[in-house]
Amino acid sequence: MNSLLCGLAANPALPPELVDRLIALAVATPGPTDFFDPSDHLVSTLVRNLAERADLGPAQVAALAARDEDTAVQLARHGHLTAADVDPAVWPVVALALLDEGRGLPEWARRFAADADPCVRLRLASCPGLPPEVEASLAADPDVGVAAELALGTTSAPVAARLARHQHAEVRRAVAYNEAVPPAALAALITGHGVPPARSCLVCDSREIPFTHDPYCPDADCDLPSGAECDGTHGSTVHATWQRALENPVTPPEAVVAFADHPSMLLRWALAERTDLPPHAYARLAEDPSPGVRSTLARNPGIGPEVIRVLAADSEHGIRRAVAHHPHVTLDVLTQLTATTRLGAEALPRFASAPPAELAEAAGSAHAPLRMVVAHRHDLPPELRDALAADPDASVVKAVAPHPGLTQQQLRAMVTRHGVQVLARVAANPDASAGLLAELARHDPPVRRALREIATHPNATAEALLPCLADKRARIHAAAHPALPAAVVVELLTDDDPQVVEAAAGNPRCRAP
Numbered sequence: 297m298n299s300l301l302c303g304l305a306a307n308p309a310l311p312p313e314l315v316d317r318l319i320a321l322a323v324a325t326p327g328p329t330d331f332f333d334p335s336d337h338l339v340s341t342l343v344r345n346l347a348e349r350a351d352l353g354p355a356q357v358a359a360l361a362a363r364d365e366d367t368a369v370q371l372a373r374h375g376h377l378t379a380a381d382v383d384p385a386v387w388p389v390v391a392l393a394l395l396d397e398g399r400g401l402p403e404w405a406r407r408f409a410a411d412a413d414p415c416v417r418l419r420l421a422s423c424p425g426l427p428p429e430v431e432a433s434l435a436a437d438p439d440v441g442v443a444a445e446l447a448l449g450t451t452s453a454p455v456a457a458r459l460a461r462h463q464h465a466e467v468r469r470a471v472a473y474n475e476a477v478p479p480a481a482l483a484a485l486i487t488g489h490g491v492p493p494a495r496s497c498l499v500c501d502s503r504e505i506p507f508t509h510d511p512y513c514p515d516a517d518c519d520l521p522s523g524a525e526c527d528g529t530h531g532s533t534v535h536a537t538w539q540r541a542l543e544n545p546v547t548p549p550e551a552v553v554a555f556a557d558h559p560s561m562l563l564r565w566a567l568a569e570r571t572d573l574p575p576h577a578y579a580r581l582a583e584d585p586s587p588g589v590r591s592t593l594a595r596n597p598g599i600g601p602e603v604i605r606v607l608a609a610d611s612e613h614g615i616r617r618a619v620a621h622h623p624h625v626t627l628d629v630l631t632q633l634t635a636t637t638r639l640g641a642e643a644l645p646r647f648a649s650a651p652p653a654e655l656a657e658a659a660g661s662a663h664a665p666l667r668m669v670v671a672h673r674h675d676l677p678p679e680l681r682d683a684l685a686a687d688p689d690a691s692v693v694k695a696v697a698p699h700p701g702l703t704q705q706q707l708r709a710m711v712t713r714h715g716v717q718v719l720a721r722v723a724a725n726p727d728a729s730a731g732l733l734a735e736l737a738r739h740d741p742p743v744r745r746a747l748r749e750i751a752t753h754p755n756a757t758a759e760a761l762l763p764c765l766a767d768k769r770a771r772i773h774a775a776a777h778p779a780l781p782a783a784v785v786v787e788l789l790t791d792d793d794p795q796v797v798e799a800a801a802g803n804p805r806c807r808a809p
Contacts, residue, residue: 299794302338303801305345312356315349319356322346323363347371369393384408388416395423405430414439421445431455440464440498447471457481465494465533472540483551486541497533499526535560542566549573556580565589571598582606587615594618601626608633621645627654634665643672655680664689671695682706690714697721704729711736720745728753733760742766751777758784768793775799782806 304310305318322343346352346360347370357376361368368390371377377390384391384404392408394400400423408420409430414437420426421434421442434446435455447459447470459471460481471477472485484491499507499520506527509520524532539562541547542555549572555563556577567573568581568589578599583606584590593599594607595618608619608629616637619625623645625633630646633639647655647670659670659680664687670676671684672695684696685706693710696702697718707725710718716739722728723736723746733750736743737760744767750756751764751773758781764770765784774780775788776799788800800806 298338299798300789300801302341302345303798304806305342306348306802307804307806308349308351309804309806312351312353315346315352315356316359318342319346319359322367323359343367344370347376348374352376365389373397379404392416392419392423395420395426398425402427402430409433414442417442418445422449424449424451428452435459440466440501443467444470448474450474451476453478460485461491463492463495465497465530465537468494469533469537469540472537473544475544475546477544477546479546479548482541482544482547485537486547486551494530494533497526497530499524499532500528500530535563539563539566543569545570545572553577561586561589565592568592568596571596573598575600575602578603579606587612591615591618594622597623605629613637623648627658630669631661631663631666634663634669639665639669643674644669647673652677659684664692668692668695671699674699685710690717694718694721698724698726700726702727704732707732708735716743719743720749722746723749723753726754728755730755730757730760733757736760737763744770748773772796772799776803778804780805 301318301321304314322339325339343360343363347367352360357371361371361377365387368377368387372382372390372393377394379394379399379401382390382394384407388408391400391404395404405420405423405426406429408416411417417434417437417439418441422445426434431446431450431452432455434442435458437443443459443462443464444467447456447462447467450456450459453476456471456474456477459467460477462468462471468485472482499505499509502520503526507525509522509524511522513520526532538555542552542563543566549570552567552570553573555567557580558564564581564584564586565588567577568584569592578593579602581589581593582603590607590610590612591614593603594615601624604619604622604625607615608625610616616633617639620630620633620637620639621644625646630644647658655670655676658666661667667684667687667689668691670680671692676684676699678701681696681699681701684692685699685702687693687696693714694717697707697710698721702725707722707728710722719736719739720743723733733753733756736746737750739746742763747764747767747770750760751770756777757779761774761777761780762784764774771793772795775785775796780803782805785800785803785805788796789806791797791800
């Protein structure tokens with residue numbers, strides 16, 4: 297088994313007779329035995345690439361499905377096997393996969409709900425759209441893991457509300473994440489009002505309490521998480537339940553605001569992500585001692601201008617940068633931030649919907665970092681785009697270079713003025729012509745990032761792609777480019793790099809004689 301065959305298996309131009317030969321090879325090759333064995337990895341890749349082909353015929357599907365049940369599952373998930381093709385008594389895992397895809401039969405769900413194996417019932421519980429009587433059966437399942445799995449994904453409000461009162465704390469922890477739970481039931485999980493205390497958790501199920509799990513537990517068979525503890529009140533599980541309920545947008549804000557002063561950083565962190573809190577809660581979180589909490593808050597679209605100004609003056613660079621990416625940061629605050637904070641190479645949400653007058657004001661700023669921020673928006677009015685393309689500052693030109701609509705003359709002028717500083721970004725321009733890409737590829741000395749952009753550019757021709765083969769990373773992408781000459785593609789089939797071989801084998805130019 298080698299990378300060449302794996303690449304061929306994904307090649308859309310491969311004729312049916314060669315697909316048949318690859319299927320025969322896959323069927324004759326034993327399944328994986330060692331995750332870390334490279335040959336096993338190649339076998340898995342070959343089978344996956346074959347199962348993902350859109351042109352498989354019924355006989356080819358049947359041949360692949362006969363290999364093993366895991367292969368049949370892949371075929372089912374990619375639409376090659378339907379409910380009519382599957383006997384749940386013979387292929388239970390495939391039937392469960394179809395149920396998970398929403399393409400199974402209700403009678404299968406009823407069959408698996410009564411299965412003696414809890415692992416089967418657990419996999420069933422994760423499937424969407426189960427019949428009501430099946431969900432009712434799984435909610436009352438004696439195996440806690442089955443009920444908890446259903447609690448995570450059920451879309452039935454009555455079932456979710458029932459599970460929120462489950463006697464086991466692990467099920468309550470799972471259901472706290474589910475947005476189908478009625479708000480009152482989520483509030484009760486946090487406050488404890490109107491719901492009886494849980495009787496047990498995974499800790500007190502298996503350990504004599506009080507118990508605190510050693511984070512360096514020497515027991516290789518222990519499956520309790522680090523920090524698990526219970527003194528009869530199921531402490532770590534209740535904490536996890538609170539955290540999930542705080543993260544759940546359905547939980548009423550009035551039930552969670554008190555956590556702004558909770559000693560647990562994780563709970564305050566979860567609270568900082570919510571967009572529905574009153575201003576005083578956000579103001580309190582803006583003073584949180586944890587940078588992680590303040591950084592999360594700085595990204596929260598629910599905070600107001602007062603909190604934004606407080607966070608814009610934060611001593612942590614990452615928090616100021618997060619404020620700059622806030623959709624409601626004002627222009628004066630953003631100007632202040634560009635003087636003290638590296639903002640990165642992406643467009644800022646603040647300018648995504650800014651009116652033309654505000655864009656023009658920022659683009660005409662004497663402050664180059666602010667002009668650069670505007671230049672990262674690649675749907676600017678033509679007059680602003682052209683002005684920024686002629687900017688004297690290389691960082692501004694670099695930002696605007698991938699902007700569609702720029703002429704070849706403008707792109708060449710950028711390279712003339714700023715050289716290697718902008719070369720890769722010019723190569724990324726979707727309107728860069730084949731001739732320009734060839735010129736950039738021949739630049740001396742070579743600009744590796746430019747070669748990597750050219751190697752994936754749809755306008756690249758053989759003249760531009762051949763120099764890309766000199767770069768290790770660009771070579772992989774160039775090998776798959778349909779404009780690469782067929783003779784070169786064939787040469788790359790014997791390359792020393794398996795990734796290059798696989799890419800070349802998948803190139804549509806690599807056709808059977």
